[in-house]
Amino acid sequence: RKGSVIITGASSGLGLATAKALSETGKWHVIMACRDFLKAERAAKSAGMSKENYTVMHLDLSSLESVRQFVRNFKQSGRPLDVLVCNAAVYQPTAKEPTFTADGIELSVGTNHLGHFLLSRLLLDDLKQSDYPSKRLIIVGSITGNTNTLAGNVPPKANLGDMRGLAGGLNGLNSSAMIDGGDFDGAKAYKDSKVCNMLTMQEFHRRYHEETGITFASLYPGCIATTGLFREHIPLFRLLFPPFQKFITKGYVSEEESGKRLAQVVSDPSLTKSGVYWSWNKDSASFENQLSEEASDVAKARKVWEISEKLVGLA
Numbered sequence: 334r335k336g337s338v339i340i341t342g343a344s345s346g347l348g349l350a351t352a353k354a355l356s357e358t359g360k361w362h363v364i365m366a367c368r369d370f371l372k373a374e375r376a377a378k379s380a381g382m383s384k385e386n387y388t389v390m391h392l393d394l395s396s397l398e399s400v401r402q403f404v405r406n407f408k409q410s411g412r413p414l415d416v417l418v419c420n421a422a423v424y425q426p427t428a429k430e431p432t433f434t435a436d437g438i439e440l441s442v443g444t445n446h447l448g449h450f451l452l453s454r455l456l457l458d459d460l461k462q463s464d465y466p467s468k469r470l471i472i473v474g475s476i477t478g479n480t481n482t483l484a485g486n487v488p489p490k491a492n493l494g495d496m497r498g499l500a501g502g503l504n505g506l507n508s509s510a511m512i513d514g515g516d517f518d519g520a521k522a523y524k525d526s527k528v529c530n531m532l533t534m535q536e537f538h539r540r541y542h543e544e545t546g547i548t549f550a551s552l553y554p555g556c557i558a559t560t561g562l563f564r565e566h567i568p569l570f571r572l573l574f575p576p577f578q579k580f581i582t583k584g585y586v587s588e589e590e591s592g593k594r595l596a597q598v599v600s601d602p603s604l605t606k607s608g609v610y611w612s613w614n615k616d617s618a619s620f621e622n623q624l625s626e627e628a629s630d631v632a633k634a635r636k637v638w639e640i641s642e643k644l645v646g647l648a
């Protein structure tokens with residue numbers, strides 16, 4: 334049978350390119366889990382994906398109720414789940430004030446981390462039951478949350494601190510909207526959310542890999558300077574960022590190439606190692622990368638996990 338993969342945020346950028354790459358193999362059915370149904374349908378069509386290779390299902394990660402509803406709908410569909418890809422993200426580098434999810438949680442961490450945390454937890458059993466040769470849970474990471482790299486050292490740097498803001502629910506009322514309890518900074522909130530993504534992947538690995546055989550992985554797909562992720566940035570930045578990445582840092586990667594990389598993490602029979610953060614070198618060969626100290630801190634990973642469980646109503 335075909336493999337069955339859910340990709341969140343498959344309506345543009347990396348998610349769409351990955352959906353396209355997988356659907357073209359004819360070996361995968363892609364469930365595009367998207368907040369904008371029509372946009373996703375149009376995107377699939379203009380990417381040339383053929384109808385029998387994908388299904389669009391509604392998912393708004395900035396609402397915990399929507400996550401639960403998506404999981405109910407997916408379970409009712411009777412499809413198996415072989416691979417789950419947590420890809421969607423919001424990035425608000427120029428926001429002066431925080432905005433919030435339906436549950437009153439700061440939007441970047443609420444969507445990128447907590448929405449995916451609940452989704453993954455609720456779908457873990459489905460992955461466990463899959464009889465596919467290699468079942469995987471992939472959480473897209475980033476270099477920007479990784480302070481042992483050049484890009485990860487561009488201020489404001491990711492830093493979860495003692496997580497007092499997260500413990501307080503990131504509601505901007507009686508707690509800060511930032512994980513570390515500091516003043517709101519949209520770029521930092523995004524980077525912090527990506528650190529949570531990478532910590533969560535490792536915590537999943539420690540808690541569930543042996544028992545379930547699921548491969549847990551994260552990756553840095555390269556700098557895809559052309560995606561919608563930068564849509565809220567100032568125009569001058571959007572103009573200069575792609576050539577800067579192409580010619581100066583040389584970290585630039587096309588959407589198509591990044592999609593092939595993520596598709597590889599989904600389906601390559603050789604990438605079964607669990608607990609790994611994949612990166613690619615200039616010749617597009619994959620290698621196991623090192624994470625920064627904070628992004629591989631075992632105690633922090635456990636703490637993020639435990640607080641997150643409370644915030645999404647699992648504990």
Ligand code: NDP
Nearest residue numbers: 342344345346347393394395420421422556557560561562
């Ligand atoms: P895009 O903005 O193109 O894609 C993000 C996707 O997430 C969109 O499909 C968007 O939906 C979706 N999304 C946003 N909010 C929600 C929500 N509440 N519910 C459901 N879906 C939502 O950006 P990229 O493709 O660049 O980003 C994809 C991933 O790659 C992210 O995890 C990002 O952190 C990561 N990444 C990107 C890099 C880059 O250089 N671009 C570098 C490293 C990592 P909609 O289409 O409706 O807006």
